[in-house]
Amino acid sequence: MSSAYDVLVLGGSGVDTIVYVPELPLPYADSYMIRPGIETRAGQTGDFVALGLSSLGLRTHHIDMIGDDPSGDLIRAFHRDRAIDFTEVLLPGGTKRAVNLVGPDGRRLSLYDDSRSHESDRLPEDTVRKLAAASRHAHVSITYPCAHALPLLHEAGLTVSTDLHNWDGENPYHEAFAYGSDLVFVSTTALPDPEATMRRVLERGRAEAVVATAGAEGSYLLTRGADAPVHVPAVTPNGPVVDSNGAGDAYASGFLFGRLAGESFERCALYGAVAGAYACTVPATGSDAIDRTALLAEVAALTGGDA
Template structure:
């Protein structure tokens, strides 16, 4: 069957307001004078994945709920300007939005507006089925209403990936995503025993590959019961912001995976993309391009050993460096 799309992204479209702060955590004060100012731009987890795989040359389509509001206009403009097809489903609650406090070292604290969703929100079943039938792969963001689309994707036969972000390994909200995906990404930040959680996902769900990103410690790759450590890649420029690095890692990994590369090579692509994302100011939504990623992958210090022998992962508390959450 001929497909029109390489990666169908479901969910995670929204707008962030970026506020640079002198330090995190931010001490209480009546007021702060901040530089370089406050900027609102389109770009949340699904947007970063869509932009990332598109920049790597993969045919991309995104579907999500948007509101008839200024935030929705920013998202629509982003996809129009980048030439990425976007299927919009109306949300009466409005477009998802968040405020990101960004510290001088690039770490961030995100405040999500939880009023921008409704329990009744759904992606139309016929639309999801049609898009899935025309796609090679679906990446599902853990935002409502994407959980309801998971059975439809399974019926279509398309492979599925998801990112659990900073799951604690216990919150039941994440489980449908963790157990329905063939490829699972998650941050080790909130996990007491990352290896146990990764192995549990693989044992109870469909995942053939589980990737745990661990900030400055690199990433951990579980494939067929074998756990490997994938080191970080030195960013090509100073680290200015960690926002979207986990999504960039996922995009780089998917680029390799859909191209038939072995999982270790895919993880190195992810590390390169994640490192690049850390050099992009939080006020922009840009991704590494295919030629740049492949050039970096060919450099001797990057193209060397793809991974070390298994090492027990430890929770990352700083959550900064080349590979962090999205």
């Protein structure tokens, strides 16, 4: 029996306020005149993964907790306008928010409001079970509700992926996600020894592969049984780099697209690199993702016609 959805995305909904700054780090001053301005828009990690997957033609369903507030309305509109199926659960503390400072070179600094989510937050088990039964794969954000949903996803027999973002390799909070996922993404930003962390995830968990993303340096892929990580170079964007926000989410979407199509891990990493490069050309105030035709065309150009 075929599944209704290719990917069930859990968690990661929120609203960002984008502030363009003249440089990062931002020197102290009494005030700055900001151009092109300050704008609030829907879209955090789960929203952008869902967008990336849907743009690549994968049947995607997103479930998360959001508030009954204007920020929640932005998230509802984000999914409705892009025809992404969305199951919302009330978050008593209100919709999650962040402020992103974006420099002229596209680098960003995110300030997350940590007051809106609590350890007691839960996604309804019956709802998660029903959606899991209708899906091929699950991608989970590292939030409290998703940690409690992991056993339900395993029970349903789904493969699971997660993004640990800027994990330092030591914080125990991330371990349930790191060791409970079949595919793990992590940034090298805070890792003192990326390869050691990648190996530990493979040794202690269920992952088949760990991907460490390193921005302009590309990414590193370590699969179970491999002698060493494989370096996958970054792809040069086809336009000016204006913002790195969402590049990691785009990378994960491209990688998952390849994996669900049965591609090798290295080909999946190339898909991820192409999708991530495209995301860097999208202004922080916008929400756009590469589509399947453009992705495959660029991969074909990079590999001499072998898409």
